[in-house]
Amino acid sequence: MLGPCHLTFVLLAMAITCTGTQRTSLWTEDCRKSMYPPSGPTYRGPVPWYAINLDLPPYDRWHELMTNKQPVLKIIVNSMRNIINALSPSGEVMQMVDGNLSKILGKFPAPYEEEMKGISDATNISLGEIIAFNIFYELFTMCTSIITEDKKGHLLHVRNLDFGISLGQNVSDSKLVITEQLKLLTVNLDFKRNNKTVFKATSFAGYVGALTGFKPELFSLTINERFSIHGGYLGVLEWILGKKDAMWIGFITRSVLENGTSYEEAKKILTQANLLVPAYFILGGKQSGEGCVITRERKDSLDVYELSPKQGRWYVVQTNYDRWKAPLFHNDRRTPAQMCLKRVTQENLSFSTLYNILSTKPILNKLTVFTTLIDVTSNRYETYLRDCPHPCMGW
Numbered sequence: 001m002l003g004p005c006h007l008t009f010v011l012l013a014m015a016i017t018c019t020g021t022q023r024t025s026l027w028t029e030d031c032r033k034s035m036y037p038p039s040g041p042t043y044r045g046p047v048p049w050y051a052i053n054l055d056l057p058p059y060d061r062w063h064e065l066m067t068n069k070q071p072v073l074k075i076i077v078n079s080m081r082n083i084i085n086a087l088s089p090s091g092e093v094m095q096m097v098d099g100n101l102s103k104i105l106g107k108f109p110a111p112y113e114e115e116m117k118g119i120s121d122a123t124n125i126s127l128g129e130i131i132a133f134n135i136f137y138e139l140f141t142m143c144t145s146i147i148t149e150d151k152k153g154h155l156l157h158v159r160n161l162d163f164g165i166s167l168g169q170n171v172s173d174s175k176l177v178i179t180e181q182l183k184l185l186t187v188n189l190d191f192k193r194n195n196k197t198v199f200k201a202t203s204f205a206g207y208v209g210a211l212t213g214f215k216p217e218l219f220s221l222t223i224n225e226r227f228s229i230h231g232g233y234l235g236v237l238e239w240i241l242g243k244k245d246a247m248w249i250g251f252i253t254r255s256v257l258e259n260g261t262s263y264e265e266a267k268k269i270l271t272q273a274n275l276l277v278p279a280y281f282i283l284g285g286k287q288s289g290e291g292c293v294i295t296r297e298r299k300d301s302l303d304v305y306e307l308s309p310k311q312g313r314w315y316v317v318q319t320n321y322d323r324w325k326a327p328l329f330h331n332d333r334r335t336p337a338q339m340c341l342k343r344v345t346q347e348n349l350s351f352s353t354l355y356n357i358l359s360t361k362p363i364l365n366k367l368t369v370f371t372t373l374i375d376v377t378s379n380r381y382e383t384y385l386r387d388c389p390h391p392c393m394g395w
C-alpha cells in the first residue's frame with residue numbers, strides 16, 4: 001500500500017542526508033578582491049533571459065521556454081528519480097509519483113496548477129514528476145543573502161543560491177551532479193503584463209515558484225531554507241491530508257512579486273501568511289531602513305530583523321541558521337560574510353565589493369549554482385553562474 005507517509009518519510013530522509021553529511025570546513029579563504037566584473041575559474045557564464053507573458057493563459061505561458069529546456073529538464077528529472085529510488089529502493093515512491101502524486105496532493109491554487117500542467121504537456125514529462133520537481137526546491141535551497149545600505153541610504157540586495165543536495169557526487173570529476181545540471185536549467189525571467197515588466201526572477205526552468213527576484217523600484221526578495229524541528233514535513237503531510245490553507249513558500253513569493261504593491265505590504269504578507277514549510281524571507285525596499293530578514297515557522301513569525309542605519313546596522317546577512325543561534329561550525333557562512341562586510345565598510349558598497357564577498361569560500365562553495373545582484377532603485381539585476389574549483393567545500 002502506498003500512502004502519504006511514504007512520501008513524508010522520503011522527504012525526511014532526504015533532508016537528513018542534506019544536513020547530515022556536511023564535512024568540516026577545510027577550505028576557507030581571506031575575503032576576495034577584484035572578482036568583478038566576473039571572470040576566471042569561479043565564473044561559469046551568463047544566464048539567458050526569457051520573457052514570460054502573464055497575459056497568456058497560465059497553461060501556455062511556459063511553452064516556449066520549456067520547449068527549449070526540455071532535454072535538460074528530462075536529465076535532471078531522471079537524476080531526481082535516481083535519488084528517490086536510492087532512498088526508497090522498493091520503487092514504491094516513484095510509482096506513486098508516476099501514478100497519482102497529482103491526485104494525492106490535490107489541486108494547487110491558480111495559476112500554479114495550470115502552469116504545471118502546461119509544462120508537463122510541453123515537455124512530455126509526467127505531471128507527477130513536474131510536481132515532485134517543484135517540491136524539491138521548496139526543501140533544498142541553502143543560501144546566503146545580504147542586504148546593505150550605504151551612507152546615502154542606497155540599498156543593495158545580493159545572494160548566492162546553493163542547492164543543498166550532496167547526493168550524486170560525480171566520482172570522475174568530483175562535481176555535484178544535481179548542482180551541475182541545475183546550472184544548465186538556470187534562467188532569468190522577465191514576467192510581463194501589457195508588454196511591461198512586472199517583476200524579474202532567477203529560476204530553474206520547470207519551477208513555477210520564485211526564490212530570487214525583484215520588482216523594479218519597489219522591492220527585492222529572496223528565500224533561504226530554514227531547517228526546523230517543527231519542520232516542513234508536517235506541513236507537507238497536512239497538505240496531503242487535505243488541509244490546504246497553507247502556502248508553498250516559492251508560491252507565496254511568486255505571488256508577492258507578481259501582485260505586491262509595496263515593501264510594507266510584502267512584509268506584512270510574508271510575516272503573516274500560513275506556510276507549508278519554515279523559511280527565511282529576505283526582503284529589501286528602496287528607502288533607508290527598508291531591509292529585513294523574516295524568520296518564519298509555519299504559522300508564526302519568530303523574528304523580523306531590520307536594517308537600522310541610525311544604530312549602525314547597515315547590513316543584514318542571512319544563511320540557513322536563526323540569527324540568535326550559532327551556525328553549525330562546519331557550515332558557517334555567516335561569520336565570514338559579516339567579517340568581509342566589515343572590511344569593505346559602509347563607504348565602499350557596490351555590486352563589485354558584494355560580488356567579492358559572494359566569491360569568498362565558503363560563502364562560495366561546491367553547491368553554489370548562481371550569484372544574483374539586485375539594485376531596486378536603479379533597476380539593475382544581474383545573475384552569474386558560478387563554479388568553485390577544487391579545493392572547495394561540497395559539504
Ligand SMILES: *[C@@H]1O[C@H](CO)[C@@H](O)[C@H](O)[C@H]1NC(C)=O
Nearest residue numbers: 002095096099100101103104
Ligand atoms: C494510486 O495508484 C495506485 C495504483 O495505481 C492505487 O492502488 C492507489 O489507490 C492510488 N491512490 C490514490 C490516492 O489515488
Ligand SMILES: *[C@@H]1O[C@H](CO)[C@@H](O)[C@H](O)[C@H]1NC(C)=O
Nearest residue numbers: 066067070121122123124125
Ligand atoms: C511529446 O510527445 C508527443 C507524442 O508522443 C510528440 O508528438 C511530441 O513531439 C513530444 N514533445 C516533446 C517536446 O518531446
Ligand SMILES: *[C@@H]1O[C@H](CO)[C@@H](O)[C@H](O)[C@H]1NC(C)=O
Nearest residue numbers: 170171172173174175177180
Ligand atoms: C561526470 O563527469 C564526467 C567528466 O567530466 C562527465 O563526462 C560525465 O558526464 C559526468 N556524469 C554525470 C552524471 O554528470
Ligand SMILES: *[C@@H]1O[C@H](CO)[C@@H](O)[C@H](O)[C@H]1NC(C)=O
Nearest residue numbers: 051053192193194195196197
Ligand atoms: C513590446 O515591447 C518591445 C520593446 O519595447 C517592442 O519592441 C514590441 O514591439 C512590443 N510588443 C508589443 C506587442 O507591444
Ligand SMILES: *[C@@H]1O[C@H](CO)[C@@H](O)[C@H](O)[C@H]1NC(C)=O
Nearest residue numbers: 110111251254255256258259
Ligand atoms: C495575481 O493577481 C491576479 C489577478 O487577481 C491573479 O489572477 C493571479 O493569479 C495572481 N498571481 C499569483 C501568482 O498569485
Ligand SMILES: *[C@@H]1O[C@H](CO)[C@@H](O)[C@H](O)[C@H]1NC(C)=O
Nearest residue numbers: 033034344347348352353356
Ligand atoms: C573599494 O572597493 C574596490 C573594489 O573592490 C577597491 O578596488 C577599492 O580599493 C576599495 N576602496 C576602498 C576605499 O576601500
